[in-house]
Amino acid sequence: MESGxxxxxxxxxxxxxxxxxxxxxxxxxxxxxxxxxxDVLQLELVLRILLTYLPESTETxxxxxxxxxxxxxxxxxxAQPSSPFVQRSHNISDQDAQHQVRQLHLLPLAEEQDRHxxxxxxxxxxxIHRARKIDLETGSVPEVQQLLEPFLDRDPYxxxxxxxxxxxxxxxxxxxYPHIDDAYTLEAFEKLExxxxxxxLLSRSARAGNDETNHSVRDLRxxxxxxxxxxxARKRRKTHxxxxxxxxxxxxxxxRSAKSEKESDRSTWSDVNEWIVDLALRDFAxxxxxxxxxxxxxxxxxxxxxxxxxxxxDIHGVLVQSYAQAGLATIHVSSGTSASTFExxxxxxxxxxxxxxxxxxxxxEKPKRSNTSNLSKDYLDxxxxxxxxxxxxxxxxxxxxxxxxxxxGFATLVLRSCSLLQKLGHxxxxxxxxxxxAFGRREEHLxxxxxxxxxxxxxxxxxxxxxxVREQILWLRDWRYENSKPDVSGEEPLLGVFCRVPRVxxxxxxxxxxxxxxxLALVLSGCVLGYTVAVHVYCTQDQRPISEDMVEKTVxxxxxxxYDGASNGNRTRGGIRKASE
Numbered sequence: 001m002e003s004g005x006x007x008x009x010x011x012x013x014x015x016x017x018x019x020x021x022x023x024x025x026x027x028x029x030x031x032x033x034x035x036x037x038x039d040v041l042q043l044e045l046v047l048r049i050l051l052t053y054l055p056e057s058t059e060t061x062x063x064x065x066x067x068x069x070x071x072x073x074x075x076x077x078x079a080q081p082s083s084p085f086v087q088r089s090h091n092i093s094d095q096d097a098q099h100q101v102r103q104l105h106l107l108p109l110a111e112e113q114d115r116h117x118x119x120x121x122x123x124x125x126x127x128i129h130r131a132r133k134i135d136l137e138t139g140s141v142p143e144v145q146q147l148l149e150p151f152l153d154r155d156p157y158x159x160x161x162x163x164x165x166x167x168x169x170x171x172x173x174x175x176x177y178p179h180i181d182d183a184y185t186l187e188a189f190e191k192l193e194x195x196x197x198x199x200x201l202l203s204r205s206a207r208a209g210n211d212e213t214n215h216s217v218r219d220l221r222x223x224x225x226x227x228x229x230x231x232x233a234r235k236r237r238k239t240h241x242x243x244x245x246x247x248x249x250x251x252x253x254x255x256r257s258a259k260s261e262k263e264s265d266r267s268t269w270s271d272v273n274e275w276i277v278d279l280a281l282r283d284f285a286x287x288x289x290x291x292x293x294x295x296x297x298x299x300x301x302x303x304x305x306x307x308x309x310x311x312x313x314d315i316h317g318v319l320v321q322s323y324a325q326a327g328l329a330t331i332h333v334s335s336g337t338s339a340s341t342f343e344x345x346x347x348x349x350x351x352x353x354x355x356x357x358x359x360x361x362x363x364x365e366k367p368k369r370s371n372t373s374n375l376s377k378d379y380l381d382x383x384x385x386x387x388x389x390x391x392x393x394x395x396x397x398x399x400x401x402x403x404x405x406x407x408x409g410f411a412t413l414v415l416r417s418c419s420l421l422q423k424l425g426h427x428x429x430x431x432x433x434x435x436x437x438a439f440g441r442r443e444e445h446l447x448x449x450x451x452x453x454x455x456x457x458x459x460x461x462x463x464x465x466x467x468x469v470r471e472q473i474l475w476l477r478d479w480r481y482e483n484s485k486p487d488v489s490g491e492e493p494l495l496g497v498f499c500r501v502p503r504v505x506x507x508x509x510x511x512x513x514x515x516x517x518x519x520l521a522l523v524l525s526g527c528v529l530g531y532t533v534a535v536h537v538y539c540t541q542d543q544r545p546i547s548e549d550m551v552e553k554t555v556x557x558x559x560x561x562x563y564d565g566a567s568n569g570n571r572t573r574g575g576i577r578k579a580s581e
């Protein structure tokens with residue numbers, strides 16, 4: 001029909017006819033009527049009729065053409081009407097028709113949250129409102145996505161809403177976890193915010209079986225990433241809208257708005273960083289896997305719906321730096337003392353270095369490349385036990401975890417110490433090693449030295465091993481010992497697992513351990529282990545680490561300790577035998 005041929009009944013009757021077609025899902029007849037009565041059935045009215053009366057179960061493909069024509073403003077009759085166009089409202093008087101129209105109570109296009117966000121496009125408002133109604137009545141997120149996709153280029157707000165809500169919701173309930181019963185509703189999903197949102201979005205990965213880390217990486221990239229991007233973009237759009245509406249905008253208010261915008265970017269990803277660190281408390285391997293395999297805030301899968309907007313360069317740098325700091329923090333909260341734990345920690349260190357293009361730490365098996373020469377006194381003076389507190393690990397002023405060359409160098413030394421202590425039979429967790437090396441008292445260092453040396457005989461099998469053990473103990477003392485020569489500098493080391501114990505005292509304790517191990521081996525197997533090393537290092541080499549008098553005194557003390565500990569006076573048994581030998 002041509003739009004110039006008007007019906008014989010009034011405007012109210014036309015509206016009622018449109019409502020009748022919408023209620024019965026007779027989209028073909030409605031399309032004809034809308035194309036014919038353009039003066040009465042204008043854009044917003046038609047959208048509100050569809051929103052209020054078109055059943056949510058109506059398949060999208062049946063009315064998508066009508067919506068696209070309404071969006072372009074170029075209405076024409078459908079090529080193949082679904083049913084003959086029949087007018088019935090002419091049997092109602094104009095007065096009755098007007099009364100019925102007043103009772104329609106058409107829904108508004110904009111809901112409160114969309115008005116607050118500054119969206120004004122009627123098509124976008126209709127699509128978002130319609131999507132919520134479809135989800136409420138049918139729960140069909142794929143149907144919602146099919147409805148939105150043709151219009152994503154129309155309005156940035158609609159695209160943002162699609163990316164941050166429908167895309168992650170579809171992935172969670174349909175693509176990633178279709179067999180989990182507690183599906184989200186769109187209404188509940190839109191209310192997610194802050195740290196609880198991160199916990200909720202990633203909670204399913206913890207219930208997905210043995211492959212948790214793979215699911216976590218995938219969910220960070222495919223669920224949390226789009227959601228976080230949407231949060232950021234909505235806040236940015238709202239800030240821009242408020243500035244544009246304000247007639248009192250000044251350069252200072254604009255600067256404050258831009259600063260607030262950047263803070264919102266950081267706060268969303270800060271929640272993710274905290275989640276990763278908390279995960280490391282429970283499962284360091286899982287957290288390490290995330291850091292090693294996920295590139296952080298810019299590593300997001302938008303499924304082709306992104307407008308390719310890149311993060312602001314400055315913001316991106318801060319976000320990646322914060323993510324890298326979370327990586328270092330995971331090492332601090334790890335409680336494991338196994339070799340595999342420390343190897344994973346070295347992997348995290350290397351990953352952090354690559355993320356920020358810093359100097360990569362040396363391999364864990366090369367202690368001579370790890371020393372304190374790259375740690376300035378200014379850096380060491382900044383260290384405090386406060387920085388070990390859990391709530392301080394992600395602070396940007398924390399010198400232990402803020403990712404830069406000194407903190408990576410320090411972490412490398414600590415991890416190397418952890419590895420050596422583990423091999424020597426006295427394992428310690430990373431945080432405990434940091435606390436001991438940087439803040440421990442002399443008594444604590446001496447106690448730990450004794451405990452370490454007590455474990456050595458159990459693990460030592462030959463003289464070569466004892467020579468290596470001595471070098472390892474001396475390196476652990478000050479993190480800068482690189483050969484077997486005595487220390488003639490006289491300087492007290494600033495850091496080290498045994499750094500509060502003077503070098504001479506460390507050598508004495510090593511000699512005692514060598515003598516005890518030699519005597520024990522002689523009694524048990526008839527061979528002397530460690531004795532050759534003791535003679536060479538402390539008696540025959542040119543530069544001896546301790547004086548001859550001190551060597552003699554140490555030997556006498558060890559012999560007397562066996563004598564004092566004897567329970568039997570027989571010279572051929574127990575401690576008396578050891579002392580005699």
